[in-house]
Amino acid sequence: MSNVPAQREYFLDSIRAWLMLLGIPFHISLIYSSHIWHVNSAESSWWLTLFNDFIHAFRMQVFFVISGYFSYMLFLRYPLKKWWKVRVERVGIPMLTAIPLLTLPQFMMLQYVKGKTETWHTLSLYEKYNTLVWELTSHLWFLLVLTILTTAGLWLFSLLRRRQEQQQGVLLARLTLSKLTLIFFLLGIAYAALRRTLLIVYAPVLSDGLFNFVVMQTLFYIPFFILGALAFINPRLKELFTTPSPWCLAGAIVGFVAYLLNQRYGSGDAWMYETESVITMVFGLWMVNVVFSFGHRLLNFQSARVTYFVNASLFIYLVHHPLTLFFGAYITPQISSNTLGFFTGLVFVVGCALVLYEIHLRIPLLRFLFSGKPQTKQDKSAVTAR
Template sequence: MNNAQSSTRFDALDNLRALMMWLGIVLHVAVNHITTASPLPWRDPKTSPVADLLLLFIHSFRMPVFFILAGFFAALLAERRGAGGMLKNRGLRLALPFAVFWPPLFVLTAVLSMVYIHLTVRGVPGFDRALTPARQPGGSPFNTMHLWFLYQLFWLCVLAWAGLRLRRFMPPRLCDAARRAFALLAQRRWGFLVLASPLALVGSFYPSGIVAGSGSFLPPLAEWVQSGLFFVFGWYLHGPREQHLLTLLAARCQSHALAGLGFFIATAVLLGAVRGGTALPLPWPHPAFWIAFAYNATSWLWSLALIGGFVRYVPHRNAVLAYLSQSSYWVYLVHMLGTIGFGILLFNAPFGALAKMGLNIAATSLVALASYELLVRYTPIGTLLSGRHVTRARRGLPASAG
């Protein structure tokens, strides 16, 4: 593959990663306004079914896409730098930022969360630890919050490193068989059905059929399986047949998107029926299995559609997406402070749910980007997050494998 093709491929995937990062702001703002049971102990008094739909919609593909891209670039690093070089890079880019930023973000998020909970329960700002939801006996007061992605991804890279070390003791045919199997699933139109099946089995142990992130430092096996399969798929997406597979995904992006829409509608219908107490004439096993199957089929189809769509329609860098890509790590780290903080400020504002959501998304985006430009981009913090020193004369650098 020539350098021009390689650059185009990385630009497309960087553009996709930038959009997925920004959608995290939309998702976490939507959580403030959902009408159904919230995974968080606070809620704005104005709710909307649009928030429910946005949460289900974005959640269905955002993290799957991230883990596929993470696996792809981890494999790229292993090819270029070896197993040890890949692990060292992931330690510097994932483990070190987690260790540096988790403590202050945990404290600040906890404080803002307690203020928001006080608003939710009593209608006025305040601070009362008694309102904090009780932990399970023996449970830890600490969790990885939204940084669970960094935490799990680093440990998946450790497992990938261990796998590369052990590969020398394994028959070459076995390793090649795994690569061919994932390539086959990527090529065949029915491949998503096979990929969704183990995730449906895992999801069937959850009431809604959807694996919910616990944020635990010791996540349950279901979360590792959910994240790990997408990571492994991305790992095997990189390789000798990479250009062929990406070209194929680009050609099929529209059909994947339409098929994903069908499974998404099925997911919404099944979820609505189960939450409404409607008996569903579904075959064995439990209805949660079929919800999980439809939901994970959606995840695979839309993930493949987005990867192919960006390779096909957004293959080149532009100023906006390049900047979003460069700032995305910082925005990811701090955006929860904005979505909670502006949620508090807008709590008693005389606006509807959709207006509040729009204001919060805009304010969080602007403040996060402004803080990146003023406090991060040309500082040691920016160097820590990007892996390279950026000066005002040195802009637009690719972030793909960094």
Template structure:
């Protein structure tokens, strides 16, 4: 496995790219599944629901876990002020830009299906009056809040409880690697989720904060604990088997019995099984990534630098592409792959455009607007010379 205590974690880079890639696949699949979304195809497919079933429970939790790893690593090298300033630039500014310029077009094109001919200006007036939406960009805001809070709290916490990370890692040994996290996740899903749901509103999203901030803290505490990484590697086949078995159970129930027909006891059981799948998938991916992606990869390095652009842009591209298919009087599950390819191509072009702007336009604008230094008068000796 990769060196945990030092050096770049190439496995974590690869997992980050993989997780963001599944986000794009997941959102594309929502066009064709049975769940109501911004836009839906003429024909829904329960098979498309399997993409959400197989990726949604672990994907965002893994991203927050990875973000905790990265934040803890940054705290070893940078001050809290530097981290908060850097994360504001890399998370909060893209969030604000996306909320203003990227999210409204996707809402507009989705609304055009119901209200053909509506102008973008009329839409914007109604949109602002009814309250702006953050859609998929919630992740950036949540992560920015977590990074800033934890950067302030972690140094103080580990100073008062210096053995906390090692004690936490020690508890995740043998059966404890599975029982403790699954029990925690199941408790959140059984008791908090039915009451609060997931609002994706940073002010009142009780269940999501309990889940995602916990995963973020776990990643931060475990980053420099070799015993944890050795344990998940040793138990990788057990976790893979449990993840596969729990996924099979969830898929079977989902295909055989619609949600509205499930008795309460089965709903609770499904939430527990979902928690098994969630945690076992996360540690399985961490373990196998440590073995498979332990070396530098040019593809991963290239994509890792572009993932933020992909994430901010992708959902709007999906919706606009789907709208174009609807205008051509076609949008069915067979269009999943074409829309996915279109989305990836447009995201790649957007990422390259951003890099070009950062490399060429930003320095040029900076020079243009930078105040010129007053020209110094030559000394008498210089003038004489």
């Protein structure tokens, strides 16, 4: 269809890849932060804690905006059923592949490292089920959420297209960053109110892994997913994000400070998580402008090296998590310096991930399982040409 842009959005491809790859320093820094994780260093590092908090506060919000943008672009390219099939295969097949090949071995390793293998039989049936949901979904949760959002997109995107046609291409023409800030602030309050209501009515549901991923995570990120689709529909809205805004930059700084203060002085027994949802909802919106504007200026070009990492980013993200946990469990205790350990971890995880990526490229079945894309003769010739 004519709505699909002729020129590839190189800067959005690059940003999406960088956000995916940021998962590596995020999880390695988590080892050395003051946050409790599967594996931690003997002492925490203040700067790695700060670094970890910064990445965590905005990364996935911006990622889901880009996902919504490209999802709607493909929505206009394919018939409805084929669009759903293509999108679900692209995210669902790698997720289902990673569970037995990556997160299950990762879970078994952690059970051994933590010495919990002897107590597994003491857990109730539900506790075993819930533990497996949390541990096997692990860092794959965003693929599950994308699958749900794609299914919801069958209705949402059809509605957006009808509205666009009815309004003769001026959907949300008067939308501004100020209005968006107010909207996302109210959405954050609504999400916080829902969480507090669930906590009062039936608190255990918030500890249920499946409910957390399918309901709570989906509800939090669906505004960003829709925002990405709207940015594709409305060029003016996209321009708002790709044009540097001093107010968004200043707001992002204030928002991150508020996030840190809530992390340091908030109480999980009080309103810490509700406050965090409001802060990260608005902070994430402002960071869309910051990331898009810098990315549009610095990353809007074609490069063979960038294309390589764009193509490799999902695979590297999938395999980095068990590699990181292996590093944290067996190598971190041997390195006394947190800073040295962090950079050693980056070299170890990225190096191993790249080797595994090159190996999987040469095995057609693995290429399909970790990409969800049917392998064509063109794909095989491209591998041969490397």
